[in-house]
Amino acid sequence: MTLVSPLSSLAPPASGAELVDRHWAVTTLPPARRHVVLDRARLAQPLDDVTEGATHATAYEYAALVGRDALRSGAGGPGPALEREALRVGAERAALLRGALGVAGSGPAPEPVLRDAARLVALGAVAGAAMLADVRRLLAAPPARELLERAEESVGDGDEPAAEAGRLWALWRRLLVLPSPDELAHLVAQLAALRERQVGDAPRAAAPPADDDELRARFRREALRRLGDAAGVLTLALRDRGEADALARELSAHCAAARAGVPGAQGLVVTATWLELGALATLRRRREAGLATP
Numbered sequence: 001m002t003l004v005s006p007l008s009s010l011a012p013p014a015s016g017a018e019l020v021d022r023h024w025a026v027t028t029l030p031p032a033r034r035h036v037v038l039d040r041a042r043l044a045q046p047l048d049d050v051t052e053g054a055t056h057a058t059a060y061e062y063a064a065l066v067g068r069d070a071l072r073s074g075a076g077g078p079g080p081a082l083e084r085e086a087l088r089v090g091a092e093r094a095a096l097l098r099g100a101l102g103v104a105g106s107g108p109a110p111e112p113v114l115r116d117a118a119r120l121v122a123l124g125a126v127a128g129a130a131m132l133a134d135v136r137r138l139l140a141a142p143p144a145r146e147l148l149e150r151a152e153e154s155v156g157d158g159d160e161p162a163a164e165a166g167r168l169w170a171l172w173r174r175l176l177v178l179p180s181p182d183e184l185a186h187l188v189a190q191l192a193a194l195r196e197r198q199v200g201d202a203p204r205a206a207a208p209p210a211d212d213d214e215l216r217a218r219f220r221r222e223a224l225r226r227l228g229d230a231a232g233v234l235t236l237a238l239r240d241r242g243e244a245d246a247l248a249r250e251l252s253a254h255c256a257a258a259r260a261g262v263p264g265a266q267g268l269v270v271t272a273t274w275l276e277l278g279a280l281a282t283l284r285r286r287r288e289a290g291l292a293t294p
Contacts, residue, residue, distance in 0.1 A: 091126035
């Protein structure tokens with residue numbers, strides 16, 4: 001007797017949305033609740049349960065990532081195109097849900113607020129121009145605007161690692177919303193200042209670490225430095241300084257190195273992933289728009 005897997009009778013997914021809906025992370029969500037939670041987010045209504053909303057958002061992020069390699073490679077053909085569409089759909093749903101939760105859900109500390117706002121913008125960038133515009137409006141309106149302003153003021157010129165990280169997340173958030181030339185020039189200057197601070201930490205980092213906590217702190221500083229380098233590459237691409245594919249590969253390499261150095265820091269790893277994908281999606285749309293321009 002031959003046993004046939006029930007999955008073998010499924011037809012290939014006809015769309016990116018179907019590929020997302022079939023993902024194991026999404027199928028673990030109760031179908032009825034899944035639709036209710038998404039509908040409330042689409043209508044900009046408060047979610048009944050913050051924990052449930054975060055769980056749903058995370059599931060869609062997992063599902064979206066089936067398309068990350070297709071975005072990185074830019075490969076042609078129906079398969080990669082379907083995976084890229086799944087990436088867009090999953091990111092759109094995750095952005096809807098995280099937007100409904102609001103950046104205040106990150107807690108009172110400024111660094112997580114700025115990090116999660118950058119992650120939300122990156123999700124919007126992957127989801128497309130319309131979703132990115134919605135995210136921009138959300139973060140520019142109260143209470144999110146006031147919360148982000150207070151968080152940025154709090155990290156200010158502080159030397160502690162959390163302040164440095166907070167400034168980096170704020171820079172990434174602004175880069176991914178396609179700043180004007182003047183705004184971009186200002187961000188380049190801020191990145192240069194951030195890089196000078198990181199270089200200043202090098203002599204201290206050359207000494208042997210005192211304990212495991214200090215070693216982990218060094219790994220985190222190095223991950224942030226690589227994400228700063230990736231942001232610098234993005235500024236070059238936004239100013240058309242270099243070959244687009246080469247810059248995209250360099251940006252991905254910096255983000256991969258950042259993730260590899262802090263495997264246990266899940267929040268930093270996930271953020272680095274979405275910053276990379278947000279940047280690549282932005283550059284892909286700019287390139288396609290350029291090709292479409294007479």
